[in-house]
Amino acid sequence: MPSPSSRMLALLSLLQVRREWAGDVLADRLEVSPRTVRRDIDRLRELGYTIEATRGPAGGYRLSSGAELPPLLFDDDQAVAVALALAVAPASGADIAEAAARALATMRQVMPSRIRHRVEAIDVLATHGDPAVSPEVLVAVSEAASAHEILRFDYASAWGDGEAAPPLRVEPHAVIAANGRWYLLAWNPSTPSPEQQGRSGDDSVAAGDWRTYRIDRMRPRAPTRLPFTPRPIPGRDPVAFVAARFRGSTSTAWPCVGTAVLHLSAREIAPYLDSDSAIEEQDEGCTTVTMGSWSWRALAARFAGFDADLSIVGPQQLKDAAIEVGERLIGPTDPDRRKRALRGGVDQGTL
Template identity: 50%
Template sequence: MHKTSARLLALLSLLQSRRDWPGALLAERLDVSPRTVRRDVDRLRELGYPIVTFKGPDGGYRLGAGAQLPPLLFDDEQAVAVAVALQLATAAGAGIEEAAARALTTVRQVMPSRLRRRIDTVRVTAVGRPADRPAPTVDTGVLMAVSAAVHDHEVLRFGYRSAEEEVLRRVEPHHLVAWGGRWYLVAWDLDRDDWRTFRADRITPRTPNGPRFTPRELPGGDVAAFVAARFRGAPDPGPTSGADWPCRGEVILDLPADVVSQYTREGLVEALGPDRCRLVLGSWSWPGLAAALGRFDADIEVVGPPELKAAFAHLAERFSRAAAS
């Protein structure tokens, strides 16, 4: 039989591992009597753990949600996962950076030495946006309000700020996502009868929320593919092609393939020799693609399509005018 303190930790661990525990099964797992289980449950309640008793033939216990956060018990893998996630949260742009850093310090202090060593070997430095394009911080209250509306399927009303003005929007919120260092709301715009993405740092929720709604099916069914497609200029992604760029071209660069591959995350690079390579790359527009290829500062041979050649000619005229001005 476990000592009382060890038995309480074992009981708490079991209650966290599944939703409902019949009292007889808990007693069997802990090798104690049902009466001892009842006493141990009462002790945990005194420590702040909200344990609910449920009735029935197999009546038992359930760990519920309380008004305050009681001490938590993690296994080794959970503790490491929490520590790594807190390190990443310091660059989340959600206004929780300081709280995440303090939480990480707290978690680390109570870890056994073997886990602290594991954490120290996988220290993560979360790097935000460059200083010339700082990531906007989103108020935690805004994220919570938007998340609640998404979860409850309630129409969300909010003021949406632009450079010129703030306008009132009414949407059916579907997903809150992080993309490129910013938070976005993916929603069905009720006034424009279309899907839209909104930057969360420009949202000012208005209360109360509107009525509940039945969620619509997101085009393509995959929120990651949908958001990627929208930022690439594709208005209505399909199940498989939604994440593709609307403009895709092929060129030959007078640069080694290993050099080019370091600076293109989504392009296809093929070595043609020690100092030449083939690059297939996409963009949201043909001028945008030509400009992206021009940044390699090397001679370029356009393989196709004709729209890419025309875009290079268009940019050449524009740059010539800029150089002459």
Template identity: 50%
Template sequence: MPKTSARLLSLLSLLQARRDWPGALLAERLDVSPRTVRRDVDRLRELGYPIAASKGPDGGYRLGAGSELPPLLFDDDQAVALTLALQLAGTSGAGLEEAAQRALHTIRQVLPARLRHRVDTVRVTAVPQPEARVRVERGVLVALSAAVHAREELRFDYLHPRREGPPRRVQPHHLITWGGRWYLVAWDLDRADWRTFRADRIAPRTPTGPRFAPREVPGGDVARFVTEKFRGAQGWPCRGEVVLHRPAEEVAEFLSDDLVEPLDEGRCRLLAGSWSWSGLAAAIARFGVDFEVVGPPELRAAVADLGRRCVAAIDQPPAASPPAADVPSRRAPKS
């Protein structure tokens, strides 16, 4: 059984991790008896933590919130994760660099010396992507997030540089980041279709509209939906399937949104796409391993054509290097 002080910290960390905890589950996680859990909860209450208890066979505990709540507890992994997140906040495009630095300084001051030393060793230089230079007002992000959370219809002016139009009426579903920019994924009520809007071009109007029943994005996966949306309604125009003679975990390191599935220890199935069949064939060949084309026939033809061109390139005699062009001297004439 762990010492009382360590057990109290573990109990407090668990109570902060979720809203409700059954007493039996807490006892199992801490490897103690339910009676010990009750005693430890009483000790935390004496320290000022408002912990509510429910009676009965399914009774449990809940850590309350309020102005009297003592400082929150962070374990090692949580402290490192929070430090990294605050240092990377400057690349979000939301103008949070100064606020993130102040938050990091405040949190550092209340950490124990051991954790403070570990946090001080976590230093990264966050370089924003070029697209992140377009800033989004924090008030806009808060308004969009609130509408998404409340499932309330949203009206806004869309400040498009090439055209102006009437206010848009949408049902906001997701606020996402892509390539350093913020986007709102919403159901456009006037066009009866899904749309993505750049958040830096949105000027919300108040008040918000009525509540709505949430819809499911096409395919049920917002990440995949947005990926295909930015590439066109049908995704990549050329998609094919091959079997690579290489472990799936090694292939996955070189992929972005293509799909890879392990077949055995040395082979995997790859579903990939490109703007052209020749480009897809070259992308598959770059893995430098044997492979079999599953389909479609267009990919088979592109691979055969790529192989023919590669063989022809090495069968040709090497071309003579062109003579170097005479370059006028930049040296100043002697006087």
């Protein structure tokens, strides 16, 4: 017969995996009497677990949230997942590195050796997100999005000019973490102020449009408690929608995609490409690269950034953009001669 301690752990495990259990079903699963189940439930309550008794012919029990955090019970895989999540928490962009380190140390103290060895075998060095987001700000923004309440906040300028601007008032829909930063996807129904009209990029505010805000620049005001009706997000996938906005597109694909042959090996190029770029190594240390960007000029500059000889394959928009970028870099000295040289290089497929 199992000991009372192991039986209570088994009972707690059952209560955590299902919302409600009938008393006689719990007794059958634990192979004890309903009276023993009632005694074990009382012991769990003394430990801090809030367990509600439900009425009915058979009666039942439901594990609910309480005023304090009681001891938790994890299986091996859950314990490893939580430990790894705490280890990489500094890279999340939230300012919780110290709290995560303390929580991980607490978990390691009580981990069985078989689990501790699995966690410590993975040597994780996580870089800190920059800039970090205050947990209080992140919770306030997330609560407004979850409760579908109007959010008022001050938004810092991207240029740090210190200009005071009226607080923004938006309908928050989703909080998204991407590349070590946190963003709010919101609908801004208001008309932009003159100060806001002069801004561009993610900091701009358009009337009646979806906007993306960096949460590290947000300072929420007092909760408004004003509800709003959520709007359908285009594509119904907030993550994909924000990713498309970052690329200046209406889909997750880059709006401008082109191909060039770089005089570098694939091994030298691969670390600097996005996951959606394509490479094909050619003879004599050359590699064909297809990648995208939000504009043709940005794509031409991206190819040139590899600091190697290259031949632009196409399309023609990329060739034209390469000429424009080259003209800007060369400057006004003898512009006609420079322009003819650049156009000749592009026509011949080299730059």
